[in-house]
Amino acid sequence: MTGQVRGVQLARLLGQWHALPGRRRSPDYAALAGAVRGLLADGRLPLGVRLPAERELAEALRISRTTVTAAYRHLRETGHLASRRGAGSWTMLPGNHRVASTGLWTPLDDRDMIDLGAAAPAAPPQLLAAARAAAEDLPRYLGGAGYHPTGIIELREAVADGYTARGLPTSADQIMVTSGTQHALDLVLRLALAPGGSVLVESPTYPNALAALAGRRARITTHGLAADADGWEPDLLLGSLRQTRPKLAYLIPEFQNPTGHLMPAALRERVVAAAHAVGTDLVIDESFVDLPLDGTELPPPVGVYDRHSRVISIGGMSKAYWGGLRIGWVRASAPQVQRLAAVRVGVDMASPVLDQLVAVHLLAEADAIVADRRVELVAQRDALLGALAHRLPDWRVTVPRGGVTLWAELDGPVSSALARAAEEVGVRLAPGPRFGLDGTLERFLRLPFTLPAADLVEAVGRIAAVRYDLDRTGRQRWREPAVIA
Ligand SMILES: Cc1ncc(COP(=O)(O)O)c(C=O)c1O
Structure with missing residues (x-):
């Protein structure tokens, strides 16, 4: 129990x-x-x-x-x-049937299922060569114990260079390598949030962030995002910060998961100023920062506006590279990184050296890998949009300028029922309420465009078929739960 x-x-x-x-x-x-x-x-x-x-x-x-x-x-x-x-x-x-009681579940190993529950792409073709090159590098590390709680220096340097190139000067001692962005979030919460502490999150937001916050028994308040391109309503967001004065706010400013919104520069600056004024730490999740589409210009990183070590940024390689690598990081002040390392050794000691070396090789080819990824995502997004316009014309979608997800507004509060019906025809969906704290997002559905275009078009066809059946049958059969990523 x-x-x-x-x-x-x-x-x-x-x-x-x-x-x-x-x-x-x-x-x-x-x-x-x-x-x-x-x-x-x-x-x-x-x-x-x-x-x-x-x-x-x-x-x-x-x-x-x-x-x-x-x-x-x-x-x-x-x-x-x-x-x-x-x-x-x-x-x-x-x-x-026994499973963990955390709300995270093992996916069915079902090859016929089109999985739109996970918003993450397959590995790039360069991964294999990077893994081979990493194995060649390994002897340099084999003479030591292999524990690097903040990460191997060459990866920390590569990640720091990435921030510096984006206009946020960063040194390697401000980076801690983690086993994915989710791990980064968990460690930051352990450091910055006492059990039961207050946190402001966007609604909708990334479900596994809510799971991490639940692990800290956080008291959560939400800031509702508009579904259309405006996203954050600046005065409301700043008002929420000033009124609730949370210990911490968790935000996803670049191509927010699930809405795809991009926070403008002016709001970034105001959020940092307001957070400082009320004593709130900002945890900024930059999971999708590598994926602006259609030539969209990125505003400066939120950390640029930080003068008081209020901003901790987290990011990783799951979206532009591969989730199976399990490489993420934290960017914070050097003393915060040392404190995080002290927390980390109580959890998992360090990330695998070999995987970090693979990451170093992939980052050395970042320009080519990410450019290909963006071309692929634009084609897949447009195929998905085209299929939706054709098969489900009553649904409303705002074309995201980056990231990997569409946040569709449906023609009724049917998201959970649709997800259950879609499983029956081989499509796994992440229904809107998974991205919130209460049952209020039934009119929304997150649709990732990380699968090949043909799969996306096929999935929309099947979803459209069950959507029109739904009002007539209303069947509710039991299905095993699935991972949302
Ligand atoms: C906003 C956000 N944060 C964190 C994660 C987890 O990423 P990782 O695979 O790097 O742990 C995801 C993955 O979907 C995400 O969308």
């Missing part, structure tokens, strides 16, 4: 369960049970948590207790709930 979810929390997660498609055909209790199964299926409701008492949930949802009783009974019958008299009811999976 990992804990308890309260009535109001579950009600928030359930969002607009009563308005989901197919409702006209199913009784309230079945719809409620289906919505709870949906939350379990996409990981928003962990396994082994205790659900609220029937009366409490009935009050939170403003429905009759009989409906909740029947829904819980239904969930017990389908194997999604275990109850003990007097002790309560816990979430579980049918057939005693």
Whole structure:
């Protein structure tokens, strides 16, 4: 058992369960049970948590207790709930299927599935040669123990040079190499956020960042992003910072995941000034900074405006290079890097030397690799946009000027139901609510354009087919949950 979810929390997660498609055909209790199964299926409701008492949930949802009783009974019958008299009811999976209760899940090894849950591309062709060259370099390191908590010096230098080239002078002692950007975020949170600390995040935002924040039991407030090109509403964002005075704010200014928005230079400067004024640390996730498309000019890095070591930047190689490398980094002040290294040795000691050497070779060819990647992404994005305009013309999308995702506004609050139906026809989707804290993003769907164009077009065709079936059938079958990246 990992804990308890309260009535109001579950009600928030359930969002607009009563308005989901197919409702006209199913009784309230079945719809409620289906919505709870949906939350379990996409990981928003962990396994082994205790659900609220029937009366409490009935009050939170403003429905009759009989409906909740029947829904819980239904969930017990389908194997999604275990109850003990007097002790309560816990979430579980049918057939005693056991998985971690973190909300992260192992993907099905299903080659016929078109996976639009992960927003990350396949490796570039240069990777193999880089790996061979790295193996040749390895003897230089074999005489030592191989533990480099802040990373091998040649990779730290290469990453520092990248920041300097972007207009943010950086030395190697300001860089710590990590095993991916997610690892970087976790370490920074361990350093900068006491358990239960307050954090401001964008909504929607990257789901695994929410998972990392949940790990710190952070008290999260959100700043809602507009779906259209405006993105951050500057006065609202600055107002939120001033009013809530969070300990930390986590922002993704370059081609935000999932919306694709790019924060303008003027707002970057104002955010840093406001953060300094209220004592907020800024964690700036630059995962997509290498991927401006259509010749879009990047504003200066947020760190350029930082005079007081308020900004910690994190980034990595998963989006422009390959997620399987597991190479990321933190850019901070040199003393902060030393403190991070002290935290890190309590977690994993250091990143693998061989992988870091591969990264060094890839970064030496950054210009060519990234240029090819951008050409590929533009072609895939345009194929996806074309297919959407043709097959789902009622959906609204803003063309992102970079990154790897579209944030589509749907023709109804159907995202979770659509994701469940799409699994049935071999398309895995990351529904809108996965990118928020409550059930309010049902009108949105994140669509990455990291797969080959033909797969994207095929996926849209299948999604369009199930979209039109949805209102008529409203089927809600159990599916195993999947990784969102
Ligand atoms: C905004 C953001 N941060 C972090 C990550 C995790 O990246 P990594 O594979 O480098 O850990 C992702 C991956 O999707 C992301 O989109």
